Amino acid sequence: MSTLLLSSWSREVQSVPANYVFPKDKRPGGDIEVPVCKDLPVIDLSQLDGIDHRVKIVQQIMKANRDFGMFQVINHGVSEELADETMTLFKEFFNMPTEDNAMYYSEDGTKGFRLYTSTMNYIKDGVNTWKDSVRHNICQPLEDDIQSWPENPPRYRELVGAYSVEVRKLSSRILDLICEGLGVELGYFGRNELSKRQSLIVHHYPPCPDPSLVLGICGHTDVNLLTLLQQDISGLQIFKDGQWLGVEPIPHAFVINISDQLEIISNGKLRSALHRVVTNTSIARTSLNTFIGPSLESIIEPEKALVSASEPQLFKSFRLKEYLDINTANLREAKGTRTLEAYKLDI
Numbered sequence: 001m002s003t004l005l006l007s008s009w010s011r012e013v014q015s016v017p018a019n020y021v022f023p024k025d026k027r028p029g030g031d032i033e034v035p036v037c038k039d040l041p042v043i044d045l046s047q048l049d050g051i052d053h054r055v056k057i058v059q060q061i062m063k064a065n066r067d068f069g070m071f072q073v074i075n076h077g078v079s080e081e082l083a084d085e086t087m088t089l090f091k092e093f094f095n096m097p098t099e100d101n102a103m104y105y106s107e108d109g110t111k112g113f114r115l116y117t118s119t120m121n122y123i124k125d126g127v128n129t130w131k132d133s134v135r136h137n138i139c140q141p142l143e144d145d146i147q148s149w150p151e152n153p154p155r156y157r158e159l160v161g162a163y164s165v166e167v168r169k170l171s172s173r174i175l176d177l178i179c180e181g182l183g184v185e186l187g188y189f190g191r192n193e194l195s196k197r198q199s200l201i202v203h204h205y206p207p208c209p210d211p212s213l214v215l216g217i218c219g220h221t222d223v224n225l226l227t228l229l230q231q232d233i234s235g236l237q238i239f240k241d242g243q244w245l246g247v248e249p250i251p252h253a254f255v256i257n258i259s260d261q262l263e264i265i266s267n268g269k270l271r272s273a274l275h276r277v278v279t280n281t282s283i284a285r286t287s288l289n290t291f292i293g294p295s296l297e298s299i300i301e302p303e304k305a306l307v308s309a310s311e312p313q314l315f316k317s318f319r320l321k322e323y324l325d326i327n328t329a330n331l332r333e334a335k336g337t338r339t340l341e342a343y344k345l346d347i
């Protein structure tokens with residue numbers, strides 16, 4: 001099955017196999033090289049300790065979340081060297097001969113660590129997407145998880161472990177700023193087990209003979225609380241004001257995606273961003289995506305303090321696990337819809 005990995009065969013093909021061709025209304029067509037989203041905020045986190053600066057940063061984040069559901073952060077405290085080394089490590093991992101990765105390949109989505117291809121499951125996905133991925137559930141203590149990770153390239157366990165700790169810290173800093181912006185107590189998300197789950201999914205999008213026909217990932221919003229994304233090559237697009245726009249890779253920046261659960265918990269004060277990934281003909285793209293979210297059994301609903309007579313509750317409550325299952329089905333069918341629409345209350 002590991003021979004299904006794009007990295008093992010895509011270099012040899014001159015045209016796109018039929019199971020990767022998206023229906024006409026969903027494929028990117030001419031929208032491969034779209035204009036860059038110039039207004040997407042780039043927020044400098046370097047002076048978080050200065051009180052005036054902090055207030056300004058909180059305001060910038062809240063505005064970015066209302067306008068885009070996405071922003072980039074620079075001077076964020078994650079070591080540039082560590083981020084570069086981890087990116088290089090994953091590029092090496094996906095360039096290894098397939099027989100060296102074969103033992104990690106699995107179609108079992110419940111596995112904490114697995115290498116797979118397409119959206120989530122090559123066989124069950126409606127249309128296959130042009131990517132290979134490696135997923136790590138990051139639990140505490142980290143030492144237990146690490147045992148299931150590869151030992152090659154040689155510093156895999158050490159770098160991915162250190163990277164996960166650093167990015168987790170950054171997520172807490174950003175969530176605290178969001179708490180300040182929303183007016184809920186600091187540590188709100190941690191205390192309520194809303195930011196407990198962490199996973200790192202690294203996508204690898206090899207060059208494609210015809211990017212106009214395929215998608216790396218079809219249009220979707222992220223399903224958890226917050227995503228922290230590291231990229232070095234363009235391909236990520238955001239849907240804004242009726243058109244797809246490119247999210248420019250900025251060296252050493254993280255792209256932050258507000259995700260569905262944050263939109264719901266904030267009672268619509270923050271918005272999750274619709275985005276997708278397109279491919280190109282010449283260069284493989286690798287992205288490192290850290291997802292922070294509530295534990296699966298959590299009951300999710302708008303925070304009571306953010307609901308009032310003038311701001312009525314917008315979403316019904318639900319168990320996260322159910323929501324994730326519906327979202328997975330939507331993604332597999334490449335519906336391009338926002339799962340949270342189904343949870344809106346009629347008001």
Ligand SMILES: O=C(O)CCC(=O)C(=O)O
Nearest residue numbers: 203217222236277287289
């Ligand atoms: O590869 C990327 O830039 C984005 C990936 C993504 O949107 C996701 O995994 O949810």
Ligand SMILES: [Fe+2]
Nearest residue numbers: 220221222275
């Ligand atoms: Fe995403």
